[in-house]
Amino acid sequence: MAGMKMPAPDSGVIARRREIVDRLRAIVPGEGVIVDENELRAYECDGLTAYRQLPLVVVLPSTTEQVSRVLKTCKEMGVKVVPRGAGTSLSGGALPLEDGVLLGMGKFNRILEVDFDNRCAVVQPGVTNLGISNAVAHAGFYYAPDPSSQIACTIGGNVAENSGGVHCLKYGLTTNNVMGVEMVLMDGTILRLGGKHLDQGGYDLLGIITGSEGLLGVVTEVTVRLLKKPATARAVLLGFPTNEQGGDCVAAIIGAGIIPGGMEMMDKPAIHAAEAFVHAGYPLDVESLLIVELDGPAAEVDHLIGRVEAIAGQHGACYSRVSRSEEERLVVWAGRKAAFPAVGRISPDYYCMDGTIPRKALPLVLQRMQEMAERYSLRVANVFHAGDGNLHPLILYDANIPGELERAELFGADILKLCVEVGGVLTGEHGVGVEKRDLMTHQFTETDLEQQQRVKCAFDPDGLLNPGKVFPVLHRCAELGRMHISGGKLPFPDIPRF
Numbered sequence: 001m002a003g004m005k006m007p008a009p010d011s012g013v014i015a016r017r018r019e020i021v022d023r024l025r026a027i028v029p030g031e032g033v034i035v036d037e038n039e040l041r042a043y044e045c046d047g048l049t050a051y052r053q054l055p056l057v058v059v060l061p062s063t064t065e066q067v068s069r070v071l072k073t074c075k076e077m078g079v080k081v082v083p084r085g086a087g088t089s090l091s092g093g094a095l096p097l098e099d100g101v102l103l104g105m106g107k108f109n110r111i112l113e114v115d116f117d118n119r120c121a122v123v124q125p126g127v128t129n130l131g132i133s134n135a136v137a138h139a140g141f142y143y144a145p146d147p148s149s150q151i152a153c154t155i156g157g158n159v160a161e162n163s164g165g166v167h168c169l170k171y172g173l174t175t176n177n178v179m180g181v182e183m184v185l186m187d188g189t190i191l192r193l194g195g196k197h198l199d200q201g202g203y204d205l206l207g208i209i210t211g212s213e214g215l216l217g218v219v220t221e222v223t224v225r226l227l228k229k230p231a232t233a234r235a236v237l238l239g240f241p242t243n244e245q246g247g248d249c250v251a252a253i254i255g256a257g258i259i260p261g262g263m264e265m266m267d268k269p270a271i272h273a274a275e276a277f278v279h280a281g282y283p284l285d286v287e288s289l290l291i292v293e294l295d296g297p298a299a300e301v302d303h304l305i306g307r308v309e310a311i312a313g314q315h316g317a318c319y320s321r322v323s324r325s326e327e328e329r330l331v332v333w334a335g336r337k338a339a340f341p342a343v344g345r346i347s348p349d350y351y352c353m354d355g356t357i358p359r360k361a362l363p364l365v366l367q368r369m370q371e372m373a374e375r376y377s378l379r380v381a382n383v384f385h386a387g388d389g390n391l392h393p394l395i396l397y398d399a400n401i402p403g404e405l406e407r408a409e410l411f412g413a414d415i416l417k418l419c420v421e422v423g424g425v426l427t428g429e430h431g432v433g434v435e436k437r438d439l440m441t442h443q444f445t446e447t448d449l450e451q452q453q454r455v456k457c458a459f460d461p462d463g464l465l466n467p468g469k470v471f472p473v474l475h476r477c478a479e480l481g482r483m484h485i486s487g488g489k490l491p492f493p494d495i496p497r498f
């Protein structure tokens with residue numbers, strides 16, 4: 001990806017910057033339009049920090065009406081738009097464009113309504129993921145999908161990336177916990193999909209929007225499902241002499257019909273990094289560590305802990321500890337949730353991958369990854385959502401050593417190709433963005449990709465929303481046979497239409 005290409009900037013748009021800024025200022029007054037180079041710098045990248053680009057201008061609207069007018073104006077002027085939440089994307093989804101507006105949604109930070117009777121909350125997209133759970137914790141409720149970045153990432157970003165987290169194994173990803181959105185299309189149209197009610201008829205457009213990576217519209221309001229906190233939750237730590245045994249145990253637990261609240265795995269480098277950082281009490285003499293959380297009524301949790309320990313014993317577990325208090329459970333998870341920054345302490349840079357495989361392939365993939373690490377002469381630390389088969393290999397490198405970033409990227413691409421080879425997919429929860437864009441052809445045929453682009457064309461026919469992301473080649477909509485009606489006249493009127 002080091003040679004990654006973005007769409008060529010439109011010099012005509014760049015030359016009209018002043019006029020564009022003036023028109024945007026007429027919509028979003030005061031500090032809501034940023035042009036100063038030093039201030040733009042704060043937006044030059046997201047969590048994929050290897051790639052940086054100053055945007056043409058940053059706009060920070062605070063109402064849906066402003067978003068609608070900004071998009072309509074940009075469409076009229078042929079200006080591209082990149083939506084942004086907190087900028088924690090690890091796939092470069094919020095990477096700005098030199099000739100594009102960066103639309104920051106940070107001012108949409110209010111919880112509009114908490115409706116316990118309908119078990120939902122209506123929130124603005126800039127509210128943080130954790131902010132939702134905090135707002136309803138007093139009544140014993142929470143919002144289930146819990147990305148490790150939940151303290152910072154926004155629900156708008158979560159919808160765009162279909163984000164996941166430790167507890168998604170049992171409670172589902174963002175797509176299973178979002179009930180409705182208000183969104184604005186590139187032509188300024190404001191539309192609502194779903195709501196407080198259960199499924200409606202027609203196509204599942206809400207499902208299409210969730211995970212659409214800012215390519216179809218800008219989300220301005222989200223209705224999320226709230227869940228009651230389980231009566232009891234306990235974490236079981238299980239250590240294994242090999243990664244393969246840990247991987248086999250994951251598949252065996254699920255195969256036995258047990259769906260833990262969360263089931264995470266860490267390999268030796270990740271265990272050591274997290275323990276040195278958080279002192280969670282992890283065993284240091286095991287090769288792989290499973291954290292299995294069981295939740296529900298106390299009697300059920302006790303019963304399941306017994307079954308999980310028995311299965312682990314059959315798969316060679318050499319360490320087992322069950323949390324005895326809520327404090328101890330939280331410390332166990334603190335180590336896991338801080339594993340990425342902990343790895344950041346042992347390497348100048350790391351590259352976080354995100355592929356998903358069938359659970360049964362875990363032992364094979366972990367072994368093949370180790371062989372690749374030797375071939376590329378780079379270390380890799382593994383910490384991942386094992387229950388979902390969602391891998392997060394962290395490739396350790398030093399960007400100051402010429403060629404290491406490129407080697408890390410080639411290694412990462414080989415891991416993702418391996419995921420597809422064993423029947424998995426390129427991304428579990430971080431999205432495609434620019435990071436995996438050029439690998440899409442390994443997972444999808446040209447026909448698949450064209451079909452997906454037809455959906456894009458239905459929402460954004462001029463291709464102005466977040467171009468350069470997700471699709472390796474962005475066809476013009478006309479090439480894909482989009483029907484243009486010009487001057488009220490239909491081309492080829494005698495062709496049957498559906």
Ligand SMILES: Cc1cc2nc3c(=O)[nH]c(=O)nc-3n(C[C@H](O)[C@H](O)[C@H](O)COP(=O)(O)OP(=O)(O)OC[C@H]3O[C@@H](n4cnc5c(N)ncnc54)[C@H](O)[C@@H]3O)c2cc1C
Nearest residue numbers: 085086087088089093148154156157160163164214219429
């Ligand atoms: C340390 C760390 C740990 C992480 N752990 C996890 C994890 O466990 N699980 C996980 O899933 N992810 C994880 N992530 C990735 C990231 O936090 C998620 O992808 C998150 O959902 C991004 O939210 P954001 O608000 O930062 O969005 P941004 O990074 O700002 O944007 C992400 C994408 O969403 C689009 N977007 C943002 N807001 C809107 C909107 N209102 N309307 C339309 N499109 C929009 C952008 O255009 C972009 O394509 C982690 C990241 C870091 C840095």
